[in-house]
Amino acid sequence: MEAGRADAVTWRNRALLVFDRVSVPVAVCDVYGQVVLANPAMATECGTTPGRLRGRQVLELFRPQEAGQVERIAEALRLRHRSRYQVSVCWRAPGGAERYGELTADPVSDSAEETPALLVMLRVLGERAAPGPGPAPTTEVERQVLALLAGGATTARAARELGLSRDGVTYHLRRLSARWGAANRTELVARAYALGVLLPGVWPPRARPGESE
Numbered sequence: 001m002e003a004g005r006a007d008a009v010t011w012r013n014r015a016l017l018v019f020d021r022v023s024v025p026v027a028v029c030d031v032y033g034q035v036v037l038a039n040p041a042m043a044t045e046c047g048t049t050p051g052r053l054r055g056r057q058v059l060e061l062f063r064p065q066e067a068g069q070v071e072r073i074a075e076a077l078r079l080r081h082r083s084r085y086q087v088s089v090c091w092r093a094p095g096g097a098e099r100y101g102e103l104t105a106d107p108v109s110d111s112a113e114e115t116p117a118l119l120v121m122l123r124v125l126g127e128r129a130a131p132g133p134g135p136a137p138t139t140e141v142e143r144q145v146l147a148l149l150a151g152g153a154t155t156a157r158a159a160r161e162l163g164l165s166r167d168g169v170t171y172h173l174r175r176l177s178a179r180w181g182a183a184n185r186t187e188l189v190a191r192a193y194a195l196g197v198l199l200p201g202v203w204p205p206r207a208r209p210g211e212s213e
Contacts, residue, residue, distance in 0.1 A: 025122035029105075033058045036117065045122060047094030058120055062089035062103055083107075089122075099127040138176075138197055143207035145172045150189045150198055150205035 019026065025042035027035050038053040046053060046061050053061070065088040090100040101124040107116035138146075141162065148158040158169045173188065180195070182188040192198045199206050 027120045029058050029118040029120050062091045064089055097127045101125040142172050142176055146192045147205045147207045
C-alpha cells in the first residue's frame, strides 16, 4: 500500500514537471471553467504567473467568439458526455495585440461516475496588431498653422488667414518644433503627418479634428 502511494506521488511529480515545461499553453479547470492549475506558457499568454491564474474563469481570460459553442459544451458536461470540446476565442496579449485561437477542452477523471475536470489547451492561430496611438495632442490654432504650412503658406500668409501676427505664427511653429524635435519646417510637416495631426491623401492639407492638449 505504502509503495503504491509512493509510486503515485513520484508519477504525479513527473507529470507536473512535464506540465510546467511543455511549450503549449495548458490549464486544468474544474467543470465550471475555473482554473485549478496552469503552466507557465498559459500564464504568459495572460501576462501573469501560474499562481495568479488560479481561481480565474478561463472564458473570462479568453473570450468566446460564439456564445452558442459554450452553451452546447456546458449542456454536454452536465450530461457527463466525454468528448473533446473546442471553442473559438480571442484575447488581449500582454503587448496589446488582439490574438485569436482555439481552446480545446478534454474531460478527465479517474472514473466515469466522477465529475470530470477539464484539461484545457490553447492553440494560437494569429493576432491583429495593437492599435497605434491617436493623433498627437495639439491646439486648434496649432493644427491650422500646420495645415497652412503643409500647403506652402508663408509665415505672413498664415498670419493673415488666422488673424495672428507673424510673431504669433512663429511662436506656434517654434513650440511645435521643440515638442517634436523637428529641425526645420519640412520636418515639422512630416512629423505632423506621421503623428496623425494632418489627414493623409487630402489637398489642400487639412488637420484631423482632435482634442486640444
